[in-house]
Amino acid sequence: MAAAVQQEPAYVLHRRPWRETSLQVDVFSLNAGRLSLIARGASSARSPLKAQLQPFQPLLLDWTGRGDLKTLTQTDVRPGPVLQSTTALYSGLYVNELLQRLLPAADPHPALFAAYIDVLAELAVTTDVEPVLRRFERAFVDALGYGFAWDRTTDTTAEVESGKHYCYDPQQGIVQTQGEHVRLRGLPGETLLALAEGDFESLACRRIAKRVMRVLVDYLLQGKPLHSRTLFSHGRHQPTERNE
Numbered sequence: 001m002a003a004a005v006q007q008e009p010a011y012v013l014h015r016r017p018w019r020e021t022s023l024q025v026d027v028f029s030l031n032a033g034r035l036s037l038i039a040r041g042a043s044s045a046r047s048p049l050k051a052q053l054q055p056f057q058p059l060l061l062d063w064t065g066r067g068d069l070k071t072l073t074q075t076d077v078r079p080g081p082v083l084q085s086t087t088a089l090y091s092g093l094y095v096n097e098l099l100q101r102l103l104p105a106a107d108p109h110p111a112l113f114a115a116y117i118d119v120l121a122e123l124a125v126t127t128d129v130e131p132v133l134r135r136f137e138r139a140f141v142d143a144l145g146y147g148f149a150w151d152r153t154t155d156t157t158a159e160v161e162s163g164k165h166y167c168y169d170p171q172q173g174i175v176q177t178q179g180e181h182v183r184l185r186g187l188p189g190e191t192l193l194a195l196a197e198g199d200f201e202s203l204a205c206r207r208i209a210k211r212v213m214r215v216l217v218d219y220l221l222q223g224k225p226l227h228s229r230t231l232f233s234h235g236r237h238q239p240t241e242r243n244e
Contacts, residue, residue, distance in 0.1 A: 004064045007076070008032060011116065012055050013100040017043060025053050025072065027061065028099050028116065033107040037063050037072040052077050056092050056120055068105070081124030088123040091133055094228040095119055098140055102220050115139035130210065131200035137213045146216060148173025151196035155179065162190040168212050170219035183215045 010029035018024040023042040028034050042049035052059070052075050062074035083089045095116070103109070119136040123129060141147050151160045154172040167175050168184040174192060178185060191204045199205045217226075 003066050004062070004073075005032065006062045006074075007060045008062070009113075010059050010061045011120075012053050012057065012059070013096045014055075015039075015053055023050070023053065024069070026100050027059075028103070028113065029061070029108075030110060030113045031108055033109060034099060034103045034105050035070060036068065036105075037061070037070050039072045039075075049075060055096055056080070056083055058117075081121050083120070083123055085127070087127070087129055090228060090231045091123050091129045092120065093231065094133070094226065095136055097226055097228045098137075098217070101224075101226075102140075102144065109143045112139055112143040130206055134200045134206075134209045134213060137217070141213075141216055141220075144220070146170070146220070149196065150174060150192045160189045160192045160196075162193060164189040166192060168215060170216045183219070184211055187212075 008029050008031060010027045013026045013028055013034070015023050015025045018038055021041050021044045023039040025037045025039050025042075026034065027037060039049050039053060041047050042053065049072075058078040058080035060076040060078060061072060063070045063072050065071050083092050099116070103112075115136055119132055122132045126132060138147070148154065151174075152158070153160065153166065153174050153176045154169075155175040155177055158176065160166060160174065165185075166187045166189060167178055167182045168187060169175050169179060169181045170183060171181050172179075174187070175182065187208055188204070191208050194202065194205050195209055200209055
């Protein structure tokens with residue numbers, strides 16, 4: 001007998017056509033993690049599902065099935081924030097792509113789900129998206145097991161000191177010596193200490209956090225591009241230092 005799930009909080013990450021009149025929908029849910037659902041008939045003119053199954057829309061979903069592709073049986077739309085600006089929209093697509101591409105399937109992450117709710121709420125009301133994205137990236141890499149301390153080196157276990165410079169290795173975190181996998185060098189100790197205190201607002205912290213997180217995300221992607229970055233760089237929106 002197929003397993004049935006009811007009223008599961010979830011968000012659509014991505015969707016694509018499936019057969020003639022259906023959609024395959026990748027979702028991020030509270031208790032089931034990332035999974036794929038088949039929304040039968042969702043592409044037909046009379047179905048309300050195509051309008052309901054939108055990214056960034058809070059949903060309560062019912063589904064059934066035991067395989068990799070489960071069948072959506074009910075969709076309830078809940079109120080939620082709206083990403084109106086182009087910058088907020090592209091930033092949300094970046095967050096969704098991270099989850100879709102890198103989060104293992106069927107692996108629940110309730111804390112990351114809460115962080116996702118928070119990032120959508122913040123993107124809906126701010127014009128300064130960079131600190132918002134950096135905070136979500138921190139929660140994301142923590143969930144994947146790649147979290148690290150800004151204020152301690154992993155190769156020597158020593159505390160980071162102001163006035164000294166350090167390196168970043170995506171396999172280890174902040175390091176003192178330049179090993180084989182070091183990608184960034186010359187990171188000021190005082191900036192790392194500020195980041196350890198949660199400062200993603202100052203210019204120095206913005207720059208270092210963005211460089212470190214880009215290196216780590218690129219490492220996790222194994223050189224494959226992010227489509228959401230292309231939106232920023234190919235003229236649909238002029239990127240600035242404050243964007244992803």
